[in-house]
Amino acid sequence: MARKDASIQRVTYNRGEKVTGALMSLPAIILLIAFLIIPIVYTIFYSLFQYQVVRPDSMEFIGLENYLEVFQTEEFYVALRNTFYFTVLVVPIQCVLALCLALLVRSRRRGVSIFRTMYFAPQVTSMVVIAVLWTVLYNSNANTGLINALLSTFGAGPVNFLGDPDVAMNAIIFMSAWQGAGYQMMIFLAGLQGIPEEQYEAASIDGAGRWAQFRYVTLPGLANTTKYVLMITIIQAMKLFTQPYIMTKGGPQNATRTLVYYIYEEGFQSGNFGFACAIATVFFVLVVIISLIVKKLTRTK
Amino acid sequence: MDKSRTASIRRTKIAKSTAFYLGNIIIGVIFVSPLLWMIAASFKPENDVFANMTSILTFIPVNFTAGNYVEVFQRLNIPQILGNTFLYIGLTLVGDLIFGSMCGYALAKLKFRGRGLILTIIIALSSMPVEAILLPLYIEMTQLGWVNTLAGLVFPFMMNCFSIYMFYSNFLDVPDALREAASLDGCGAFRTFISVIMPISKTTYATVFILDFIARWNDFMWPFLVTTGADKRTVQLAVQSFFGTNPVHYGAIMAALTLASLPMLAIYIFMQKYYVQGIAATGIKG
Structure with missing residues (x-):
């Protein structure tokens, strides 16, 4: 049923819909990337570094060492x-x-x-x-x-x-x-x-x-x-x-x-x-x- | 009780409803007794707060006074705290309702590139614990210069995957005939959304509004992390810090707690139908 509806829609709306659909979801997507996806990526990224807040310049890549330390603490x-x-x-x-x-x-x-x-x-x-x-x-x-x-x-x-x-x-x-x-x-x-x-x-x-x-x-x-x-x-x-x-x-x-x-x-x-x-x-x-x-x-x- | 079915149905009915009212009154009063004590203590002079603790009198402010409330208003900048809170909630909600519903609608009814991927990501992230990403989010706020600003409070929560999902699943049920009719009238997809879809989806908006309002109102950890100055405090932060600020007057603390419960109580009373529906809807949709 849904499939059939979709094919009818494609005929009627197609072109404008593509643009409008993308534009309408854009604000939410920007916020999603900025405040959810980026922090998720950075959580994993920072976890691979020796990173003290007071010394942001001395960030050092240490691989999985933080994880090893977590599991030994x-x-x-x-x-x-x-x-x-x-x-x-x-x-x-x-x-x-x-x-x-x-x-x-x-x-x-x-x-x-x-x-x-x-x-x-x-x-x-x-x-x-x-x-x-x-x-x-x-x-x-x-x-x-x-x-x-x-x-x-x-x-x-x-x-x-x-x-x-x-x-x-x-x-x-x-x-x-x-x-x-x-x-x-x-x-x-x-x-x-x-x-x-x-x-x-x-x-x-x-x-x-x-x-x-x-x-x-x-x-x-x-x-x-x-x-x-x-x-x-x-x-x-x-x-x-x-x-x-x-x-x-x-x-x-x-x-x-x-x-x-x-x-x-x-x-x-x-x-x-x-x-x-x-x-x-x-x-x-x-x-x-x-x-x-x-x-x-x-x-x- | 069931065994007397053949006997007097009427008598069982009365017995049943007596049991219902009596049981609920007893259990209900015990259940809310901590809150009753809170309200009672808020009207007691400081020396009376912990008097008569072993008697029922502890639930009655015998020497009634409103002095604790006066003290709270003197020590806390209530208009500012309320202003901060409602700005925070209001702005996040406006963003969430507008952007969330637009995105939910596009995902439900419009075909565009990347739609499937976006939908998958949003569903996957809709029950993600934000607590896991607060550290980098905080770093991001420092880099943007948004620590201790309204922007820092508001922006990260202007989009909520769960709300988008709620809108999405509700818009799926909107019949396509409506859209087709609007498009025959010459409405573009966006016009259709504004003038046809939004007005008929008031219940969905009310539901998301309530759920979001509860979440933002209760939120403690993010405002606690991102605001540093007393002038940016929300209600929850003010309550928490008032508890630890000298002089510790328990009557005044109870008054502050009672005051902090009033806005939500008002929302509950005036929007009870949507409030209950909203909570129930998550169970049905989820």
Whole structure:
């Protein structure tokens, strides 16, 4: 069908179209080249150089040495592990939370939009606002930290949420899942609306209970939505920077230093541009590989 | 609940809706309690902020004061911060909507040399993490002399592969008959785009607008890297630096956080339909 249309168009529009098409896409293409393609090329280019920001004149080609150094640096593996730890935990927690919230507010009852807004509220602020707020809420002193105050009424705590290397990343995960779930909830809600009501009716005539309906109607009906949600949540999680920057500065004892944070530190704070670009290239390749794996895994299902 | 189906349907209905409202009220209030505390604390005198932490009273500003907001307005140049933010968002958005839709339209409906290649590149880069290229992008800004300028903030994000892709996939659905009719009326491809395609694609524009607005509003890392002076700060940067600036008054910090949430809240309330559609659309299109 599309093929046929195309051939008709070629007859009707041909000449002017070629020029107009190129001209119309030109501004975007120029911006694309200037601020995306060139930086990509330069990330790889700089990564092959010994390049200190303070001494731009003494740039020296060193081949793959930066990469060898990256893979021999303990700190890189710590950042890699932190990034994976965050991703592996936050993605399922946030997605399951989002799905539960979507199921809670899928009904068309009067006032449901108030509840939707409540669950979406952390999204309407911003990650910076939320991170600052939770830094205060997570305060290790039960007299000033709301969460420790709550724990103390149950006779627990106080927990040094952001100061204990074993706890800090978990604290960031909990907060991030809470902040982010509303977004995925909206996507799941749209997915739920796409499931025909008849399927539920048919299932309930067949005697399917609540759980069976969820298992055999809702979940399969949400397959495509889930794939998409997983994909964006994973990529989002791998880019973690704002929360550790505001809440822990990558600490305590590097427990929350992620790959992007490590790139920022090496590149912008220590000025090791070449080295930082090598980490950035590795980071980029990792994101591509992981998104391809996720795509493949979800396709076969 | 399902078992009583044969009994009184009405009674189950009431029970179900009670469970719905009760469950949602309890879960919802717990869910937003951190935000409620933030708003409550913003109206408390500094000495009260951390008072009564173990009682429900911590969510109520007993000695109500607006002093924290006065302090925020005195210590921060709010008009300037808002001005910077909306210039940044506004200019990136104008570029993204105009250039993005033009490019998306050309890719979807016009045949020209290099179209396939451009499309492939745009799809491939649409989910690329910009964090990976920020270092050379920053170097580029220093070379252009754009560090700590509006141009440096705006230009790199005036084009967004994901927006182009959204426009592209939406314009694909526009029937060709429309274009043919316009061309019979003597419209060139560009005129057709301006006078026929744009007006019927308002929803697509609103969707991209919202998605982009959210992304720019939340963006922290790029403004943080490229602006160095306090006079170029966006809302997110101002909030972050206010948190670490002496004197640290928690009531005022909470007031700043609350204020920083208001613009997005307004957008959400006034554009709720598009806001929700926009987020949902990514799930359907993606």
